[in-house]
Amino acid sequence: MIAPKTPAKNVSPASVLQQSAHNHLVLGACPHDCPDTCAIVTTVRDGVAVAVHGNPQHPATAGALCTKVSRYAERTHHPERLLHPMKRIGPKGSGQFERVTWDEALADIAQRLHAIAERDPRAILPYSYAGTMGLVQSEGMAARFFHRLGASVLDRTICASAGGDALLYTLGGKIGTRVADFAGAKVIVIWGSNSIASNLHFWRHAQEAKRNGATLVCIDPRRSETADKCHHHLALKPGTDTALALALMHEWTVQEWLDEDYIARYTLGWNEMPDAQGRPRSLKNRCLQWTPERAAAVCGLDAQAIRDLARLMGETARRNEPVAIRLNYGMQRVYGGGNAVRAIACLPALLGSWRHASGGLLMSSSGHFPIQRAALYRPDLLPLGLAGRTPRTINMSTIGDALLAQAGDAVLDGGPPIEAVVVYNSNPVAVAPESGRVVQGFARDEVFTVVLEHFQTDTADYADYLLPATTQLEHWDIHSSYGHTDVLLNRPAIAPVGESRPNTAIFRELATRCGFDDPCFADDDDTLCRSAFAASDVDFDTLLTQGWVALPERYAASAPFAVGAFPTPSGRCELYSERLAQQGLDGLPDYLPNLESAERNPALAARYPLAMISPPARNFLNSSFVNVKSLRDIEGEPLLEIHASDAHARGIAHGAMVRVFNDRGSYHCTAHISPRARTGVVNGLGVWWRKLGPQRTNVNEVTSQALTDLGRAPTFYDCLVEVELCDH
DSSP: OOOSSOOOTTOOHHHHHHHTOSSEEEEEEOOSSSTTOOEEEEEEETTEEEEEEEOTTSTTTTTOOOHHHHTHHHHHTOTTOOOSOEEEOSSTTSOOEEEOOHHHHHHHHHHHHHHHHHHOGGGEEEEEOSSOOOHHHHHTTHHHHHHHHTOOEEEOOTTTHHHHHHHHHHTSSSOOOOGGGGGGOSEEEEESOOHHHHOHHHHHHHHHHHHTTOEEEEEOSSOOHHHHHSSEEEOOOTTOHHHHHHHHHHHHHHTTOSOHHHHHHHEESSSOEEOTTSOEEOHHHHHTTOOHHHHHHHHTOOHHHHHHHHHHHHHHHHTTOOEEEEEOSGGGSSTTHHHHHHHHHHHHHHHTGGGSTTOEEESOOGGGOOOOHHHHHOGGGHHHHHTTOOOOEEEGGGHHHHHHOOTTOGGGTTSOOOOEEEEESOOHHHHSSSHHHHHHHHTOTTSEEEEEESSOOTTGGGOSEEEEBOOGGGSOEEEOOSSSSEEEEEOOOSOOSTTOBOHHHHHHHHHHHTTOOOGGGGOOHHHHHHHTTTTTTOOHHHHHHHSEEEOOTTTSOSSTTTTOOOSSTTSSEESSOHHHHHTTSOSSOOOOOOSSSTTTOHHHHHHSOEEEEOOBOTTOBTTBTTTOHHHHHHHOSOEEEEOHHHHHHTTOOTTOEEEEEETTEEEEEEEEEOTTSOTTEEEEOBOOOGGGSGGGOOGGGSOOOOBOSSTTOBOTTOOEEEEEEOOO
């Protein structure tokens, strides 16, 4: 067992750390926005983290880490770590700061936030996302503080809310096949995921299945590293996934490959049923309109390739062998992304794949976890701060418009203009869509900005106060996962570097300085970690000694829908959703063309004929790790993958500097003529910090603030551009 000294029962986490102060190993968890949520072991020598490895005792991690996180010690002890509180002394965006004390910084921040709150606390906006996925350091004390303050509520939509809502309306929640069970599948369809880069430990199980004779299929506009290793690759156009899913249903229907018994027992909406207006609706009738030829024309595929995939999945299911789909988030970042996830989530029920532990679908496992969110985040404090005012919500995906909005603008949801933003666990200037407007918003002197960070990121350059936060190796946290079903505990391996402080400590101190004496603000990080699963049978003592605990079977059963029991209102897989129909939406999944496409806007497509997707560079995670030199050296520079025919038509040679542009803006990068790009689609690999790119911009200069059909999510991959050679 790789672990520090085993603590006795009821020993506090702090004393455990003190027992192993020199040359020791400390158990923890990777905090980053990845489904794998690895268990890590940090080697500490004389108070310095010298190495980070995967914990070989954790089944999901099995001792392996991605390249990024294996460099975590380098990131923690980086020479550019923020070590002291800083106050802006130059123009916003200039990155000019002077050192101040914690007392000076916190006193001024609390005073300014309190003054704004006296006028209207909704003018204050917290902005955060998944810089850490830990339940405590993400929102554990921050949510309490902002609720008690009465600040605007942030709608955290930037990654997964379209797909999350789609699963809610179809399966009943973000739940599905256990990741380890994929090893027993006979067909695995990897849809919208570069698993080798973004889901390494799932890929291990897919490889085991492949060695045992399984067929692997990748569906992705880009010929990714994962596509290279699969038996088949369908490079469809961005935003056309629903059409492909409907065509698969069509073929299963006409070829009689459906599991009619499972459909009759455990689904709703396959055969005709009346909608809210009494009109007959059925998914069967809809899919019969989608022949492989029709879908092929929409998707840019060969009709026979669609038939072949339908036959592979359908005949495997008819032999009573498991067919599994690993669905990821890339394909939902278009206008019709919610409908696309709904359509794909219907497929396992039609084949009866849920009967098998190794069949079905996984997009997210986060819904399995019995997290005590109300106890942890205390939303009941919000009315105290609002003092009778109406709460308001600001969508993080439209932060550019929100920061520039005036009173009465719809994006402000009926509240006042934004006067203060507190950013933590995020880098919106780099990662939010249409970053030109995001920059304009943060550049306003009228917007008081506080940033909690490890490094001076693009967003940090616009801060009025820059506060040094601890990394994962320096604080306590507890983690769920969206790729497996284990709870993980993170213990601090080293003391905070410099004067850095955990997020919890910063917001706890701000609460005190704002006069909040509610008892919940006295909770220490140990208490917060314990409260996250306090009402479940997740054993905290086991977390202390082992570092992880598997969820009990009642939370994460194998073959969760073998006999139905979907957590939907009907208890069935809702192919037709009455809840959506009651909102005035289509109760059945349907193909919705991209907002920026020849189908919807031929004039725009004539000016900007190339579709652009912006998948993450393999050695970055969103904008994290971009400043780790060893990883940046691997990536080299910002790249645009372009197909040879599209490059030659524009006189672009491999390695040339190009300008990518549309009506929203432009950015410069190096062109790579590559078979990874299909014709008509370019791949702008991201997300580089703006300050590290040519012209100090990045790929989000051209992405859109338009939102998806479900979930109010961004449409990063619903983006038309043109590409030209730079003139210098």
